[in-house]
Amino acid sequence: MNDWPKYQVRVPGKWVLAGEHTVLRGGGAVALPHPDFFLSAEFMPGRTGKLVITPPPAVQVIEELLHAVQDQVQTFSLPEGNFRLESTIPLGAGLGSSAALCVAITRWLAEPLQIPKAEQFEFARSLEHRFHGQSSGMDIAVALAGEPIAFSMDGGGRPLGIKRLPRFTFHDTGVRARTSDCVRKVRELRESSPVLAMKIDELMSQAARDCTEGLIRFDSCMNDSEALEILARGLTHGQEAFAHWQLVPEGTENLIEQLRNQGALAAKLTGSGGGGYVVALWR
Incomplete structure (x- = not known):
């Protein structure tokens, strides 16, 4: 052709x-x-x-x-x-x-x-x-x-029609992981500990709801401090879910602690976990 x-x-x-x-x-x-x-x-x-x-x-x-x-x-x-x-x-x-x-x-x-x-x-x-x-x-x-x-x-x-975003930065953990491997690990946890898995799912679902609300509030310029607080809560819950799934690579918690010490409001892994990047939220 x-x-x-x-x-x-x-x-x-x-x-x-x-x-x-x-x-x-x-x-x-x-x-x-x-x-x-x-x-x-x-x-x-x-x-x-x-x-x-x-x-x-x-x-x-x-x-x-x-x-x-x-x-x-x-x-x-x-x-x-x-x-x-x-x-x-x-x-x-x-x-x-x-x-x-x-x-x-x-x-x-x-x-x-x-x-x-x-x-x-x-x-x-x-x-x-x-x-x-x-x-x-x-x-x-x-x-x-x-x-x-x-x-x-x-x-x-x-x-979402969002035009105004808060400040986010991205930090490489230096570790790489296959998405399919991370998905399989979460699936295996659901099979071995279904009650725990449901609680983790709800934790991450709440994180998504908080982050959606926080983005919309920040975009509307109604109350930046309140919006950032909601976003920080969502990111924190999301990172907790990754920890429960055992998808946080070695050294990542230290990286997140360093970012918090530098003034970040919250930070979490982004993507399927097991490696990749951490996203940090700043005022």
């Missing part, structure tokens, strides 16, 4: 304020596009005889995703031309690297495969299943929206 159009897109990474893991069981979550990390993709059609993918480390994952598309769409064949991928989103850090890639691929294929905008979420989510086994779709939703969202499995992503 040589009639594919030139294509270029930039997709943000994501970070989760609260609601990790419980979102898979019907809980709510709050997720935002990351201000610093992005994935860019570009396709230039040409008579190359095949699809040339660069850089080399991206070849395998792109080919796997495109083969997944071929499994879904029998009439799909690879175009001729050059596809280039660039990303500053750290891998295994809970910042949505796989979702950003799936959204970029989906948007690239949307015109040639005539994927309606209303169906792009499910298309991208089906691709992300290749990475996580079971994707809530939250990362996909925030990457597509490009703005803060409230998310649930039943309701999908709901843009």
